[in-house]
Amino acid sequence: MAAEILISECGPRDGLQIIDQVMATADKLAWISAMHRAGITEIEVCSFVPPSLMPQMADAAQVVAASARLPGLTVLALVPNLRGAEAAIAAGAHKLTIPVSGSEEHSLANVRKTRAEMVSEVARIVAMRNERAPHVPIEANISVAFGCTIAGLVPEDDVIRLSLALVEAGVDISGLSDTTGMGNPAQTRRLFTRLIGEIGDKCGAAHMHNTRGLGLANNLAAFEAGVRTFDSSLCGLGGCPHAPGASGNVATEDLVFMFEAMGVRTGIDLERLIAARAIVARALPGVPLYGMLAPAGVPLGFVAASGP
Amino acid sequence: MAAEILISECGPRDGLQIIDQVMATADKLAWISAMHRAGITEIEVCSFVPPSLMPQMADAAQVVAASARLPGLTVLALVPNLRGAEAAIAAGAHKLTIPVSGSEEHSLANVRKTRAEMVSEVARIVAMRNERAPHVPIEANISVAFGCTIAGLVPEDDVIRLSLALVEAGVDISGLSDTTGMGNPAQTRRLFTRLIGEIGDKCGAAHMHNTRGLGLANNLAAFEAGVRTFDSSLCGLGGCPHAPGASGNVATEDLVFMFEAMGVRTGIDLERLIAARAIVARALPGVPLYGMLAPAGVPLGFVAASGP
Numbered sequence: 212m213a214a215e216i217l218i219s220e221c222g223p224r225d226g227l228q229i230i231d232q233v234m235a236t237a238d239k240l241a242w243i244s245a246m247h248r249a250g251i252t253e254i255e256v257c258s259f260v261p262p263s264l265m266p267q268m269a270d271a272a273q274v275v276a277a278s279a280r281l282p283g284l285t286v287l288a289l290v291p292n293l294r295g296a297e298a299a300i301a302a303g304a305h306k307l308t309i310p311v312s313g314s315e316e317h318s319l320a321n322v323r324k325t326r327a328e329m330v331s332e333v334a335r336i337v338a339m340r341n342e343r344a345p346h347v348p349i350e351a352n353i354s355v356a357f358g359c360t361i362a363g364l365v366p367e368d369d370v371i372r373l374s375l376a377l378v379e380a381g382v383d384i385s386g387l388s389d390t391t392g393m394g395n396p397a398q399t400r401r402l403f404t405r406l407i408g409e410i411g412d413k414c415g416a417a418h419m420h421n422t423r424g425l426g427l428a429n430n431l432a433a434f435e436a437g438v439r440t441f442d443s444s445l446c447g448l449g450g451c452p453h454a455p456g457a458s459g460n461v462a463t464e465d466l467v468f469m470f471e472a473m474g475v476r477t478g479i480d481l482e483r484l485i486a487a488r489a490i491v492a493r494a495l496p497g498v499p500l501y502g503m504l505a506p507a508g509v510p511l512g513f514v515a516a517s518g519p
Numbered sequence: 520m521a522a523e524i525l526i527s528e529c530g531p532r533d534g535l536q537i538i539d540q541v542m543a544t545a546d547k548l549a550w551i552s553a554m555h556r557a558g559i560t561e562i563e564v565c566s567f568v569p570p571s572l573m574p575q576m577a578d579a580a581q582v583v584a585a586s587a588r589l590p591g592l593t594v595l596a597l598v599p600n601l602r603g604a605e606a607a608i609a610a611g612a613h614k615l616t617i618p619v620s621g622s623e624e625h626s627l628a629n630v631r632k633t634r635a636e637m638v639s640e641v642a643r644i645v646a647m648r649n650e651r652a653p654h655v656p657i658e659a660n661i662s663v664a665f666g667c668t669i670a671g672l673v674p675e676d677d678v679i680r681l682s683l684a685l686v687e688a689g690v691d692i693s694g695l696s697d698t699t700g701m702g703n704p705a706q707t708r709r710l711f712t713r714l715i716g717e718i719g720d721k722c723g724a725a726h727m728h729n730t731r732g733l734g735l736a737n738n739l740a741a742f743e744a745g746v747r748t749f750d751s752s753l754c755g756l757g758g759c760p761h762a763p764g765a766s767g768n769v770a771t772e773d774l775v776f777m778f779e780a781m782g783v784r785t786g787i788d789l790e791r792l793i794a795a796r797a798i799v800a801r802a803l804p805g806v807p808l809y810g811m812l813a814p815a816g817v818p819l820g821f822v823a824a825s826g827p
Contacts, residue, residue: 364820395781424770424777427736428735468733503729510700
């Protein structure tokens with residue numbers, strides 16, 4: 212039976228970008244393949260940024276090209292600007308995601324552009340895509356949509372307005388990111404309900420970090436609001452190095468467990484997914500791995516919605 | 520403004536009972552006092568079990584007597600049987616909680632009684648209470664209500680029937696425990712919705728372990744079903760020693776953060792609550808502490824529903 216929701220694995224991008232170690236290309240591909248074998252159908256495999264800024268992503272084009280050979284996999288690449296988008300399309304990425312900050316302060320600090328300037332950049336990316344690769348969907352995901360480490364609270368009206376501007380600029384879908392794990396379930400439900408009310412099935416991923424432990428609860432609230440795409444990272448990779456003990460992304464295996472236990476089909480085999488953790492553990496010695504399902508194990512009598 | 524929900528702290532009982540170390544009585548009382556100062560109004564301070572079986576609880580009567588001097592605090596004691604209940608009432612406990620297994624297998628393994636025999640034991644406790652301390656409310660909380668490590672799935676009809684039998688036996692409230700962290704949000708919502716439909720405001724605490732990371736999501740689902748009392752443990756104490764890395768109870772500080780961020784008043788001061796962790800860390804050297812709010816900190820711009 213078809214999956215009811217899309218789990219979009221972002222570990223190879225969001226997980227690796229904040230770790231000092233550079234994972235070997237072969238290890239990245241082994242990890243991506245193992246997740247694909249477990250039934251994951253969309254993986255954000257890299258970001259196209261200058262290798263001088265992020266040596267972890269220096270092999271982006273190679274990773275995209277190799278991942279694109281895995282049957283049925285949507286190879287997603289993060290692109291911060293037009294130059295990155297051109298490189299991603301040239302490498303053969305199937306889908307692009309562009310982060311756009313929800314607060315002016317975060318936008319200026321992060322990409323030295325105002326939000327309005329980023330919307331213009333997104334429009335340029337869309338125009339380039341329309342010309343060179345019209346089949347490649349573009350997502351714009353609003354960072355710090357649930358709170359900003361510089362600005363604090365981010366007005367919900369700003370987030371919705373920005374999302375509408377991005378859809379007007381031509382993106383196919385627009386999601387919301389709790390980049391800093393500041394969101395709560397009431398806010399998550401409210402914001403996604405509003406977003407879906409405005410842009411309907413152009414609503415993209417809920418990308419809810421687990422910094423304060425609310426990742427799964429926020430994903431539950433997003434699901435109840437109608438979201439059907441969820442970003443997560445195997446082993447919860449993506450922990451903030453400035454907050455020891457604070458994991459970053461919600462762990463894919465825990466998220467899949469929650470949905471499958473609830474009777475919501477993800478199409479993913481939990482045992483195979485858990486087994487893929489060994490590749491990460493081996494390739495990133497000393498890096499803390501998160502996720503609570505793996506040490507505890509699938510409970511006795513567990514029935515996965517997606518079947519055995 | 521009055522609290523909208525009751526956070527019932529169970530760390531001094533559920534947290535300590537599975538740790539080999541015996542916490543000094545003075546440390547227990549310092550910890551209980553610190554949580555009381557943070558605004559916690561109900562604490563499960565001990566269980567009345569034979570010291571030969573559980574030396575961690577040998578000072579139960581002393582802890583109850585000292586805790587009862589804290590103004591406004593409801594001193595809750597766990598009692599597994601009539602003898603324990605007599606001792607708890609003699610010590611001055613304000614409220615009793617009796618665990619009753621949801622599965623026959625767990626009941627026999629745990630207390631060597633069938634569920635029906637436990638209902639009879641509960642009736643005897645109620646009769647004794649009516650005679651000696653009619654002002655002391657009794658809660659019966661159904662263990663392994665969401666899944667059992669021996670029996671696997673526990674039929675929901677069994678759980679509801681057992682709860683009705685306990686109310687008929689005279690308990691004032693009956694809650695449900697996910698003792699083994701096997702529950703999921705859909706099940707939690709379904710079971711508590713049924714329970715509240717059957718026994719209304721006699722519905723007691725949701726006691727949702729965090730073994731597989733779903734503790735907060737399950738508490739959210741229970742809240743949405745109408746539950747207004749939630750058990751949790753500071754630092755997430757109560758981890759299962761047989762599952763390394765798997766915490767036990769949901770961390771009180773994370774649970775309070777979720778509700779306060781959602782606009783639900785707990786009456787608890789988060790900064791004071793987080794500060795109380797230092798007492799636990801000092802008193803239990805080497806014991807892993809959980810909870811994700813403390814390392815990450817309260818987010819910038821956070822507004823607590825209960826006020827500053």
